[in-house]
Amino acid sequence: MIPNAFLNDLFKAAVAAADPARCVPPHLPEPPKGRTIVVGAGKAAAAMAKAVEDNWSGPLEGLVVTRYGHGAPCRHIEAVEASHPVPDSAGREASDRILKMVGGLTADDLVLCLISGGGSALLAAPAPGLTLEDKRGVTARLLRSGATISEINCVRKHLSAIKGGRLAMACAPARVVTLAISDVPGDDLSAIASGPTVADPTSFADALAVLAAYRIEEPRDVLAHLKAAAEETPKPGDPRLARVETKLIATPQDSLEAAARVAREAGVTPVILGDSIEGEARDIALMHAGIARQVARHGQPTPAPAVLLSGGETTVTVRGEGRGGRNAEFLLALTADLAGAPRIHALACDTDGIDGTEDNAGALAGPDTLARAEALGLDARASLTNNDGYGFFSKLGDLIITGPTRTNVNDFRAILIAGDPKP
Amino acid sequence: MIPNAFLNDLFKAAVAAADPARCVPPHLPEPPKGRTIVVGAGKAAAAMAKAVEDNWSGPLEGLVVTRYGHGAPCRHIEAVEASHPVPDSAGREASDRILKMVGGLTADDLVLCLISGGGSALLAAPAPGLTLEDKRGVTARLLRSGATISEINCVRKHLSAIKGGRLAMACAPARVVTLAISDVPGDDLSAIASGPTVADPTSFADALAVLAAYRIEEPRDVLAHLKAAAEETPKPGDPRLARVETKLIATPQDSLEAAARVAREAGVTPVILGDSIEGEARDIALMHAGIARQVARHGQPTPAPAVLLSGGETTVTVRGEGRGGRNAEFLLALTADLAGAPRIHALACDTDGIDGTEDNAGALAGPDTLARAEALGLDARASLTNNDGYGFFSKLGDLIITGPTRTNVNDFRAILIAGDPKP
Numbered sequence: 001m002i003p004n005a006f007l008n009d010l011f012k013a014a015v016a017a018a019d020p021a022r023c024v025p026p027h028l029p030e031p032p033k034g035r036t037i038v039v040g041a042g043k044a045a046a047a048m049a050k051a052v053e054d055n056w057s058g059p060l061e062g063l064v065v066t067r068y069g070h071g072a073p074c075r076h077i078e079a080v081e082a083s084h085p086v087p088d089s090a091g092r093e094a095s096d097r098i099l100k101m102v103g104g105l106t107a108d109d110l111v112l113c114l115i116s117g118g119g120s121a122l123l124a125a126p127a128p129g130l131t132l133e134d135k136r137g138v139t140a141r142l143l144r145s146g147a148t149i150s151e152i153n154c155v156r157k158h159l160s161a162i163k164g165g166r167l168a169m170a171c172a173p174a175r176v177v178t179l180a181i182s183d184v185p186g187d188d189l190s191a192i193a194s195g196p197t198v199a200d201p202t203s204f205a206d207a208l209a210v211l212a213a214y215r216i217e218e219p220r221d222v223l224a225h226l227k228a229a230a231e232e233t234p235k236p237g238d239p240r241l242a243r244v245e246t247k248l249i250a251t252p253q254d255s256l257e258a259a260a261r262v263a264r265e266a267g268v269t270p271v272i273l274g275d276s277i278e279g280e281a282r283d284i285a286l287m288h289a290g291i292a293r294q295v296a297r298h299g300q301p302t303p304a305p306a307v308l309l310s311g312g313e314t315t316v317t318v319r320g321e322g323r324g325g326r327n328a329e330f331l332l333a334l335t336a337d338l339a340g341a342p343r344i345h346a347l348a349c350d351t352d353g354i355d356g357t358e359d360n361a362g363a364l365a366g367p368d369t370l371a372r373a374e375a376l377g378l379d380a381r382a383s384l385t386n387n388d389g390y391g392f393f394s395k396l397g398d399l400i401i402t403g404p405t406r407t408n409v410n411d412f413r414a415i416l417i418a419g420d421p422k423p
Numbered sequence: 424m425i426p427n428a429f430l431n432d433l434f435k436a437a438v439a440a441a442d443p444a445r446c447v448p449p450h451l452p453e454p455p456k457g458r459t460i461v462v463g464a465g466k467a468a469a470a471m472a473k474a475v476e477d478n479w480s481g482p483l484e485g486l487v488v489t490r491y492g493h494g495a496p497c498r499h500i501e502a503v504e505a506s507h508p509v510p511d512s513a514g515r516e517a518s519d520r521i522l523k524m525v526g527g528l529t530a531d532d533l534v535l536c537l538i539s540g541g542g543s544a545l546l547a548a549p550a551p552g553l554t555l556e557d558k559r560g561v562t563a564r565l566l567r568s569g570a571t572i573s574e575i576n577c578v579r580k581h582l583s584a585i586k587g588g589r590l591a592m593a594c595a596p597a598r599v600v601t602l603a604i605s606d607v608p609g610d611d612l613s614a615i616a617s618g619p620t621v622a623d624p625t626s627f628a629d630a631l632a633v634l635a636a637y638r639i640e641e642p643r644d645v646l647a648h649l650k651a652a653a654e655e656t657p658k659p660g661d662p663r664l665a666r667v668e669t670k671l672i673a674t675p676q677d678s679l680e681a682a683a684r685v686a687r688e689a690g691v692t693p694v695i696l697g698d699s700i701e702g703e704a705r706d707i708a709l710m711h712a713g714i715a716r717q718v719a720r721h722g723q724p725t726p727a728p729a730v731l732l733s734g735g736e737t738t739v740t741v742r743g744e745g746r747g748g749r750n751a752e753f754l755l756a757l758t759a760d761l762a763g764a765p766r767i768h769a770l771a772c773d774t775d776g777i778d779g780t781e782d783n784a785g786a787l788a789g790p791d792t793l794a795r796a797e798a799l800g801l802d803a804r805a806s807l808t809n810n811d812g813y814g815f816f817s818k819l820g821d822l823i824i825t826g827p828t829r830t831n832v833n834d835f836r837a838i839l840i841a842g843d844p845k846p
Contacts, residue, residue, distance in 0.1 A: 291696050
């Protein structure tokens with residue numbers, strides 16, 4: 001077995017399991033008596049729209065919004081590209097057009113809503129009276145405050161004309177079928193793209209409590225809007241959502257399982273550690289390294305050959321001036337800690353094909369990485385201090401570059417502990 | 424099964440596996456023709472000395488140094504208490520007396536050297552011409568510099584009259600049998616208590632290179648001593664260490680295995696994740712929480728009922744004003760992240776019985792911890808921000824208080840994912 005080829009096969013299997021061309025068709029409903037409108041947002045939105053077109057019998061129209069560079073060639077559905085993670089006017093205009101498009105439908109019509117990670121920033125429709133600038137201002141303050149992602153989403157849903165179930169309300173009385181690709185812990189439907197067709201258990205009062213807890217008193221317009229509490233998001237059980245059906249068509253866990261099957265076929269025992277691992281990338285790397293050593297040294301939790309698989313989303317506290325996303329940082333910390341340990345090879349990639357804001361999906365590392373780096377005058381610990389995972393693996397020629405995969409089930413990590421060649 | 428009682432049983436089994444009364448006797452050598460001198464240092468040193476006394480036939484004499492509060496009643500061997508982790512004059516005097524005691528022995532004599540974690544600070548014997556203050560000064564600078572523990576130990580061994588194999592050299596021509604209880608990753612014998620009887624592969628030049636790499640130019644006496652390079656530590660293969668034999672009598676892994684046996688007997692599948700997990704406590708907690716959720720949600724890496732077991736040593740970057748060691752911090756972060764997840768119970772303790780500088784070994788947490796805390800007006804995230812794990816679990820009455828256990832195989836964590844009562 002060639003370790004890098006094996007790890008690459010696992011990553012490809014993980015991405016393939018979430019490929020819209022593969023996971024959309026089995027979940028398509030019967031065409032309706034009336035019109036079919038396709039809307040959606042997220043890094044997979046254009047590819048999902050294309051998968052609908054390729055497998056639909058009957059007329060179709062609609063508009064989806066995806067990230068710049070994540071488009072796909074559609075014939076009947078317009079696929080707009082917009083900015084992520086910071087929303088721009090392209091996303092704003094697309095969102096407004098989506099809301100108009102689903103207005104005035106009848107009970108005979110069907111809205112197909114295609115949702116995936118990244119949709120929250122792409123569906124940028126401020127509530128009436130608010131500006132994109134207002135929303136950006138409060139989001140930036142919340143991100144710095146230490147608020148949790150669910151607290152941030154609670155506020156966002158109450159500043160939006162489209163999130164937190166409001167898109168579904170706009171579709172009534174048409175039937176709504178939402179197909180969702182999950183990139184969130186626990187596959188919480190109300191969290192993927194801030195749940196535009198999903199009931200929202202939180203209230204204006206909750207949103208105000210979040211701002212109070214983190215002592216956020218600006219922008220003024222935002223606070224005034226929340227206090228006015230004009231139109232609440234639909235709550236679970238709301239009859240206006242009675243004709244909405246949501247199907248989870250791909251998840252991080254599905255992708256880990258797909259990689260696990262490939263490993264098993266190659267005679268390597270897969271150990272799925274978790275589909276939603278969070279935490280600082282370099283510390284999460286130390287723990288992965290610790291488990292890898294346990295496999296190598298003690299045959300626990302399973303004997304080698306084994307591959308540790310995990311998903312989720314790590315974070316990077318940037319202190320240096322280097323380049324690179326969380327997967328390169330993870331892999332760099334892992335490499336430094338394993339210090340050339342024999343027979344341990346690793347891959348860390350973002351399944352959307354873009355690690356942070358660079359052009360790589362992630363990178364590969366193995367027992368010889370440190371020695372090869374040293375020969376080039378590269379110091380792993382110094383690179384890590386400088387948050388320069390991209391620079392480190394780029395100089396080694398060990399980046400994985402796929403381009404946008406047009407799907408997103410968050411991070412994918414695989415650590416192979418190969419068997420002893422002659423035990 | 425009562426989860427807290429079960430977790431406590433695992434912890435007790437882990438500590439019992441490293442109890443000197445249990446693990447010293449099987450490794451005692453035959454009494455020698457000549458004298459038997461017992462020396463040693465570490466948190467387990469007094470208990471190890473007592474275990475020798477209780478199982479030795481023939482005359483005995485000696486001196487061991489342990490941490491304040493970790494003493495044990497010995498009859499023939501003097502057990503001195505001294506300061507840890509910052510060395511004091513009690514440790515310094517004891518170290519000097521140990522060196523004198525092993526001087527002038529013959530080939531018929533035996534030195535039993537009892538080594539355990541903490542011994543490095545307790546064996547405080549600066550090399551001739553240096554003061555304790557010099558050593559403290561450079562150690563403090565190194566700790567702040569980001570140097571690795573092996574880099575720090577390289578410097579320390581070259582500033583010491585006793586570390587890095589120098590104690591063994593002082594014992595020659597007597598036979599030396601070292602019994603060691605490991606608290607270090609990989610059970611590296613040269614790292615436990617800075618290996619007073621173990622060959623040291625590093626040199627004065629290496630020590631100077633470490634100081635240069637971290638731009639440490641003080642204290643002057645320390646640099647002068649390293650540059651003078653008067654007497655090198657013994658290297659692997661040094662004939663002066665030919666009569667030294669070292670036995671690892673207890674390890675973190677042994678303790679995890681002991682806990683795993685207790686779990687298995689109770690019908691709970693043990694998953695040993697690693698005996699040497701390192702990293703920031705709160706992030707390592709997030710990863711443990713992620714794996715626990717994977718067991719609960721997907722039955723991976725094994726179905727519930729299961730218990731995740733891990734050892735090693737996490738770190739805490741102190742930013743708040745609260746109290747508590749790394750185990751309380753770990754458990755607090757775990758509790759906040761699991762957010763009351765049903766059927767998940769956890770214990771985190773230091774096997775030496777002292778978590779940081781408090782009076783507790785660690786604490787317990789379960790699904791009702793957050794709700795009980797809330798009822799007392801305690802906020803887990805706020806307590807975590809304040810590094811106040813001790814305050815949090817103390818107010819809940821959930822501390823585990825054992826007092827010093829007189830052994831040390833580092834941290835012990837157990838996370839039980841109980842089975843579904845009615846599947």
